[in-house]
Amino acid sequence: MAESGKGSDHDGDGVSHRLPRLPERLAKVFSHPLRAQLLALLNERPGSPHDLMERMAERGETRSLNLIAYHVRVLQRYDAIQLVDTEAVRGATKHIYAANRKMLIDGDDWIRLPAEAQIGICANAIGEAVERAQAALEQGTMQKDDPVIVNLRLDLDDDGWEQIRERVAAAWDEVEKAQPGAIERTPDPARRFPVTVSLLAYKSPPAA
Numbered sequence: 001m002a003e004s005g006k007g008s009d010h011d012g013d014g015v016s017h018r019l020p021r022l023p024e025r026l027a028k029v030f031s032h033p034l035r036a037q038l039l040a041l042l043n044e045r046p047g048s049p050h051d052l053m054e055r056m057a058e059r060g061e062t063r064s065l066n067l068i069a070y071h072v073r074v075l076q077r078y079d080a081i082q083l084v085d086t087e088a089v090r091g092a093t094k095h096i097y098a099a100n101r102k103m104l105i106d107g108d109d110w111i112r113l114p115a116e117a118q119i120g121i122c123a124n125a126i127g128e129a130v131e132r133a134q135a136a137l138e139q140g141t142m143q144k145d146d147p148v149i150v151n152l153r154l155d156l157d158d159d160g161w162e163q164i165r166e167r168v169a170a171a172w173d174e175v176e177k178a179q180p181g182a183i184e185r186t187p188d189p190a191r192r193f194p195v196t197v198s199l200l201a202y203k204s205p206p207a208a
Contacts, residue, residue: 029080034063035071039080043099043128045194046084050094072097085183098179129198136196153204161203168201175199 030036041052049069056063075081076097085096136142156164175197186192 028078029075032071032074034067035075035080038068038071039075039099040128042075042081042097044132046096046098048094048096051096084179085189087189126200129200132196132198164201168199172199 029039037056038052041047041055047055049065049072052072053063053065053068056068072081076083080100081097082100083095084098087094087096133142154160154164182192
């Protein structure tokens with residue numbers, strides 16, 4: 001479903017080295033509560049360190065721009081976020097980041113995580129999906145422009161379950177390609193609008 005901690009990173013001197021495997025990267029990312037918070041904000045929508053500072057201030061949390069920029073660099077170093085756009089602002093370049101799908105977990109990396117971590121990650125993902133859907137309903141955006149809402153309960157064997165997993169992963173790969181194209185076609189951020197896509201596939205408990 002996702003790349004499992006593979007890739008490379010670069011130090012300031014340009015030396016390339018392998019990224020730690022995903023469980024170690026997760027530990028680094030979530031070892032500081034502010035990094036987890038910034039990653040959650042960037043998962044909501046892309047932004048620059050200055051944007052993140054303002055969004056935190058709106059929630060009553062004051063953090064310095066230098067502190068936020070430092071933790072954004074750490075998130076980028078461990079491949080939790082990626083640069084998706086730049087804007088010229090008063091003679092400077094504004095760097096805009098988004099959460100990186102490479103932080104998704106699959107296969108052996110998932111199995112190695114403790115059960116408590118697996119439950120916490122799943123609960124956070126589901127909670128986020130529910131919160132976004134509720135906000136869209138309350139603000140009237142979900143009902144617009146022909147939304148796609150599908151819930152299926154299937155009876156499958158192991159091969160059928162593997163087919164579902166592969167197809168959900170393929171769908172995610174295709175959906176993810178939409179944003180770079182949108183930025184290229186519509187460089188003005190004010191003319192773009194947020195869209196949420198939640199993909200869930202899991203084994204259900206037996207029917208009562």
